[in-house]
Amino acid sequence: MSDQVAPTDTLYAVADFCLIPMGLPVPSVGPQIAECQRVLEKSGLEYKVGACGERGYGTNIEGPWDAVMTVIGECHRAVHAMGTPRIATDIRIGTRTDKSISSGGNDGKVKRVEEILASRS
């Protein structure tokens, strides 16, 4: 039934995730975050480090659904390999078929809100 929608290896997705290492004796998680960022860099996908509350990590990443999800999984692997026994990640991910989001993405939305506010004040 969903043949007319792009399969998951091409379905464009915009995501925002927070990866939280657990079972580490110190509350700060800078080294794990840095390791994850190296994985993101190698992926070739568009990403932007962001903070999301007092979480371990938050970043935006966009690209084809499968590629985005594999990269986040690779972050888990890399952080486990550093000796982290347990990882909990929260991912917000969106897709749309009404218009292309393959350019602009997260940045485009911030701009749009700013325009609406400017036009009303």
Add this chain to the structure above:
Amino acid sequence: MSDQVAPTDTLYAVADFCLIPMGLPVPSVGPQIAECQRVLEKSGLEYKVGACGERGYGTNIEGPWDAVMTVIGECHRAVHAMGTPRIATDIRIGTRTDKSISSGGNDGKVKRVEEILASRS
């Protein structure tokens, strides 16, 4: 560096996700949720429908990282194919290397908390 950790096609993951259809003229999303459940059923993965706040949908699903993520992507495809222009999903997903979670998973954790509470009261 992460060679000793299972690759993402075998890394066992326990997830909990909420899929929210957007751009529908009615606030109820029952048909979309039912469609998603059919996708889950076909996947062969272990899953359990759950509610997560006043969200569109919440369910637990577990299995290899890549398989879990592909199934959630297939839910997006199926719900888009029903005419939903935009979908926002929140996924909480966890992995661990200190012990096997390939059996028990979510159910095991609920039991463990109940034991701790019983032993203290």
Add this chain to the structure above:
Amino acid sequence: MSDQVAPTDTLYAVADFCLIPMGLPVPSVGPQIAECQRVLEKSGLEYKVGACGERGYGTNIEGPWDAVMTVIGECHRAVHAMGTPRIATDIRIGTRTDKSISSGGNDGKVKRVEEILASRS
């Protein structure tokens, strides 16, 4: 402008949250979860322990917005008081004005999906 909508101390909310203690030398978080459950029990609000991926904790809770949020904050206080230096929580919360959700809530939604599936199979 929002005067016709219930103020936050009476606006009915259905939530689902995961509390993750950080900076603990062990990956398991059973004692912290049990402590949080005692706080929920004392609150008098309707709640139900649930699992949400390999997260530290997941539960459903519903009631007036302010009451729900204060109870989750009390969980943070109680878990910090046990010696947890850092806590990250993910909350999914929903409200609606089109119909009452003050009875049924999460349970009602699961039933509705089951009905849709049954009627189609």
Add this chain to the structure above:
Amino acid sequence: MSDQVAPTDTLYAVADFCLIPMGLPVPSVGPQIAECQRVLEKSGLEYKVGACGERGYGTNIEGPWDAVMTVIGECHRAVHAMGTPRIATDIRIGTRTDKSISSGGNDGKVKRVEEILASRS
């Protein structure tokens, strides 16, 4: 037991939330987001609009736990008052007792990751 931890009206929290209007016939949610931003502005709390995947809305906000949660509830009220029948919000919120996060917060964390990466390359 949690007397030594700040009560929820002073416990400092750093949050990141996405508010998703449901039951609207159009997939774009710019006007609702703009309305929410006006509520944030009036609150006097520190906030920063951000995008979080293809979600309806994402922003960082920080301040005392109760104040942060009340403002998010006020956003729900304001968006309901515009005619939105149902709203689903995802909130990531963190607190810590090992060091003050009342200055720096989200911005401080991004800087710290950048420093770690710079020192290693």
